[in-house]
Amino acid sequence: MATRARVVRMETPATTGGNALLVLVGLGIAFLLITALLAAAKSGGPLFNESNLLYVALIFYAGAGALYMGFGVTGVAKYVKFASVATAIGFTANTLAVAHRWYLAGRPPFASIYEMLLSFVWTVAALTLVTEKKFGVKIIGSITMPLAVVCVILMQLLPSEVRPLVPALQSTWLHVHVTLAMLSYAACAVSFALAMMFLIKDRFPTETFLALTSALVSAVYIAIVATRFERWGGLSVTAWDAKENSEVFLGRGVRLFVTVPDLGWLFVMATVASLVPLLFYFLARVHKNAACYELANKSIFIGVLLQVVVLAAFVLRVRDASYASPYQEGLYATSLAASPFILGGLVTGVFASLLYLMLLWRRSDLEALLPTTDTLDRVTYKTIGVAFPLLTGMIAAGAYWANRTWGSYWSWDPKETWAAITWLVYAGYLHMRITRGWRGRRAAYFAILGFGVVIFTFLGVTYLLPGLHAYA
């Protein structure tokens, strides 16, 4: 009886205000497409090149994301269907972008971090569509689409020109290795999204999601403030040489930082704002006081607004401006391209908070759309069952290739080591599940942890830990 009541409640708003967002998102997509078309026409370049296609994919992925969010706010089930259509169109554009780049370079696009993100986003979108259609996990896109959007934004900023391959990369094994990596990482991403869905369906307390979300956001801001806050409230960012299309280097591997005045305070404020919900959460836990949860939820809402302000301020002040550096005289240009990870972190924070708000406001509708916990658990396991052999193959192909290039199949390089750690984490998951019968939540935690390690291996190692694996 209860389910029927919920279904009725879901369908009623569809007749009244249900089309407003569809029209809005539709207009938004149309507007962005027309501006892009005009810009492309004005520049006189070819219309269907890779970057335009990628832009189209971004627009549709973002549209899909907006529709999923819209579903979160209004609970109109129709949005999900349209979001799925938008995902499919974005996927088509993405496929064409990959194909065009492949055609231009005369080789599969797997050589730089930009090209890998391109293939990664493609695989994530493909798996999203498969999971939706085949396993009926309709709203998986609400997690994977924001992920795709973050990746595409990162890609817009990373150097994208087709570069010739350095000698070490001229090998068939490159393609084998990277294809396997992208497939398995994308499968890991989907298993992560499914594990999240499982937790939602499994009535995992909303309050814990609150704590996790604000912990993630706080971690991002604390990391930025700890490493980039300068005296007198500035924020240091890497200087950018637009002519060379690269960061400004003082010496080998030493980047030149410039200070954007006053921006640091804004970040400190956002950090505090992201810590407040966490504080209220702990107060609520200690005092067993539900009113504190209310406060925590309100402060997360305020936090999102502040995060959007920070993001806007960061984009406006860092994009194409010049600032002084404390290390060397003169003014140096900055660009968003020089700080992809701050930007990526900020966008991730906003998305994570919005996803939480969606959960907070529309939990019952979300649950109604999800298949049973058993199905979700099984599909999560199945995706890991796909990811793990691929991960194994990726490591083996990488080892074989390293043996042909560097003369050693294993050299404990950070990237290698972290790939092995990822493998071991998933191996742990499989053992716990198969022999100890870990099902449900504990398995879901493991799947989430596994994806965290994957992200660190893919992006964190490249930018934080130096090593042989310098290409990506």
Added chain:
Amino acid sequence: MVSDIASIPKRFFNTLSNLRTGILLLLLVVIAAALGTFILQRPVTDADKLLAAYPPTTLRWLDRLSLTDVFHAWWFLTLLGLLSSSIILVSIERFSNAWRFYARPYRKTDSHFRTGVQTKVELPIRRADDGLNAADRVLQKLHWPVERIVDGNQTSLYSERHRFSVMAVYVIHASLLLIFAGGIVDGLFGYSGYLMLRKGQTGNVIELRNGQKKVLPFRIKCYEAGQENYADGSPKKWWSKLAVVQDGKEVKTKEIVVNDPLVHRGLRFYQASYGPTGVEGVKVVATPTGGTAREVMLRLNEPVELDPTTTVALAEFIPDFFIRDNQVFRRSDDVVNPAFRLEIKKADSNEAATQWIFPAYNPVGQGQAADYRFEYRDLQMGYFTGLEVSHEPGQWLVWVGCVLMGVGLFVAFYMVHMRLWFVAVPDARGKLVLWIGGQANKNKDRFEQKFEDVVESIREELDRASIASRSACKEEAMLTLAAVK
């Protein structure tokens, strides 16, 4: 007490053969490996960089705990060893059960077993043979192997597919051990080093990673080496033409590039780097007074004979010179404004005549008189090719392990051990039915679909058979009727 002491190894083995211990070890390996990536490691970092990165006391402690060389530390290797032992022991402990299951699958269909099976169906039949034969025919058609099991006075059918998939997990673990074994063999007997050769040079002494030298039982000669660039100047290809020289004879030649090494007697030579060694010499034209000109190549301190009584040598090379007080000085090490000092010796005297060449101003040598005139032609730049040399006798174990693991994982994840049992028994109300039971070790939902399909085919087969037998009856009746007529 005695029994206590005696039980210590047993307890140790019991702990090690516990899966929980295995997982704990796995966790420890993960943590140690992660530490090894966060802390700068000595083998791949310059000593100065380490000193700059950590305060001296911290560095001393990191060194003492081998945290600056985690992956070669005794405790890390011990952890890996314990993990492998744990894999072996856990596998052994579980293997006997699994093997029993594998070697003697349960084929019988007693009533106790029938209640336990999850997936089952009952189809009404008239005679026991009808049902079993129909099932037999369907299974044959679907290429399922069928066994007839006679248990007392009851006959049943048993059919299964992919039984080997239950052993895949042991293949996976064995393959992991094989990979470890390869790593151990290479750790004990393998070595790797670096061999730098100039064009035309022959060498057999490689510098190992730990700074020691090793003499190879044969020599490597570098005939030619080079670099090709893309249009934008970034390197496209490095290559070297190498030859293996054994006992003065060339036994093998190969042009190697970055991804394609030369292999000889288990040693592999990789193209690792290529670059200039600097100026190697100078090419000059020597003309004797009233004689014919001759081009000679002069290398530092290597006298060249011009005629039986005269030799010339490059005594000094200054890449960037300036002159003060009639003396030649070095300004920098960049080859922008070179100067050469030649020494010309006569066999009958100890004195040597000195001439300077400053090519930027005058290509002809100036200085003390000699019977020759020297004119600058060309700088001879030297290039080296850097070869990574490695001997990894255990690598084949690693590759076999990788392939085996791939196969094992494929079987373990995607090959389902499916079993079907068929027996004719009376159902709860005493009517004769064909009882069909099925079981799969994974992917249960897919199996249930398959089970349904098989049952459906058998149902159709039963219908067809009964129609056939009914029409046969009818035919017989007609014949009897005809006979009566």
